[in-house]
Amino acid sequence: MVSKMDYQKVLEDIRKEVEPLLDKGLVADYIPELAKVDITKFGIHLLFLDDSSFSVGDTEEKFSIQSISKVFMLAHCVSHIGKKVYDRINVEPSGDPFNSLVQLEYENGIPRNPFINSGALVVTDLLISHLQDPRQQFLDFIRELVGQNDIYYDKQIARSEKACGYKNAAMVNLMKSYGNIENDVEEVLDLYFDFCSVSMTCSELAKAFRVFANHGKGVIDEKKYISESQFKRITAIMQTCGFYDEAGEFAFRVGLPGKSGVGGGIAAILPSQYSIVVWSPGLNKKGNSLAGLKALELFTTITGTSIF
Ligand code: GLN
Numbered sequence: 001m002v003s004k005m006d007y008q009k010v011l012e013d014i015r016k017e018v019e020p021l022l023d024k025g026l027v028a029d030y031i032p033e034l035a036k037v038d039i040t041k042f043g044i045h046l047l048f049l050d051d052s053s054f055s056v057g058d059t060e061e062k063f064s065i066q067s068i069s070k071v072f073m074l075a076h077c078v079s080h081i082g083k084k085v086y087d088r089i090n091v092e093p094s095g096d097p098f099n100s101l102v103q104l105e106y107e108n109g110i111p112r113n114p115f116i117n118s119g120a121l122v123v124t125d126l127l128i129s130h131l132q133d134p135r136q137q138f139l140d141f142i143r144e145l146v147g148q149n150d151i152y153y154d155k156q157i158a159r160s161e162k163a164c165g166y167k168n169a170a171m172v173n174l175m176k177s178y179g180n181i182e183n184d185v186e187e188v189l190d191l192y193f194d195f196c197s198v199s200m201t202c203s204e205l206a207k208a209f210r211v212f213a214n215h216g217k218g219v220i221d222e223k224k225y226i227s228e229s230q231f232k233r234i235t236a237i238m239q240t241c242g243f244y245d246e247a248g249e250f251a252f253r254v255g256l257p258g259k260s261g262v263g264g265g266i267a268a269i270l271p272s273q274y275s276i277v278v279w280s281p282g283l284n285k286k287g288n289s290l291a292g293l294k295a296l297e298l299f300t301t302i303t304g305t306s307i308f
Contacts, residue, residue: 025282025290028262033160045202059202066261109178113241145208158197213269255306
C-alpha cells in the first residue's frame with residue numbers, strides 16, 4: 001500500500017505513461033455525436049470513502065457515461081422491485097460484444113446479463129412498468145447519489161443514437177417476440193437512449209459510484225440505497241460482466257469490479273475503500289477505453305489495491 005500522500009504523484013505518473021495511447025483508440029462513431037469528442041481528452045479521479053480525493057487531467061468536463069448508466073439502472077430497478085429483476089435477465093458473462101444479437105435467439109429472448117444492451121433494455125422495460133415517471137425518477141436517483149442537481153440527459157446524444165440505433169431496435173423487437181418486453185418498443189428504446197445519454201464529469205461519476213464502494217449506503221446522507229445482498233450481486237455482475245467480452249481481461253489486468261461505456265469512461269470500485277473514474281474517449285476493438293484500461297491497470301499494480 002502506498003501512503004495517501006503519494007496518490008497524486010501516482011496519478012500524474014500514470015497520465016504520462018498513457019499519453020502515447022491517447023490517439024491510438026477509435027471514438028464510437030456508430031453514435032455520430034460521440035465521434036465529435038476530442039480523442040486526446042484524459043481525466044482520472046480517485047475518491048476515498050473518507051472524502052479525500054485526487055485528480056489529474058480533464059476531470060471536470062462532462063462526458064457521455066453511456067453503458068456505465070446500466071449499473072445505476074440495475075441498482076434503481078432492484079431498489080424498487082427487488083430480485084424479480086433476475087427472473088427476466090440472467091447473470092452470466094456473455095463473452096460476446098455488448099450489442100450482439102446471437103445469444104438472444106437461442107436463449108429465447110432472455111439476456112445473458114443486465115450490463116449488455118439487451119439486459120439493460122429489459123431493465124428499462126421493467127422501470128417503465130413499475131415506476132410512475134421513470135425518466136425523471138432515474139435522473140433524481142443519480143442526482144441524489146452525486147449530491148448535485150446539475151446532472152442531465154444529453155438530448156443531442158440520445159437523438160443521435162436513436163437515428164442510428166438499428167441493433168438496439170432489433171434486440172427489443174426480438175425480445176418482444178419472446179414475450180420479454182412488456183411495453184411499447186419505441187417507448188423502451190427512447191427511454192434507454194436517454195438513460196445512456198446522461199453526461200457527468202469524472203468527479204461527479206466517482207461520487208455517484210462511491211455508493212457501491214460503500215456497500216450500497218450513501219457516504220454523505222448515510223441512506224441505504226440498496227441492501228447488502230443487492231450490493232453483493234451488483235458488484236459481482238460488474239466483476240464478471242462489466243466489460244462485455246473483455247471482462248476476463250479487465251479482471252486479469254485491473255482486478256476491480258467496474259463498468260465501461262462507449263463514451264470512453266470506466267468507473268470502478270474497491271469495496272470499503274474507494275471509487276475511481278477514468279475518461280479517455282479512444283476505444284479499443286471491444287469498445288472499452290484503451291488508455292483508460294491501461295491507466296487502471298497501472299493504478300492497481302502500483303498501489304497494490306485490487307480485490308485480489
Ligand atoms: N448507448 C450505447 C448502445 O446502446 C451503449 C453501449 C456502451 O456504452 N457499451 O450501444
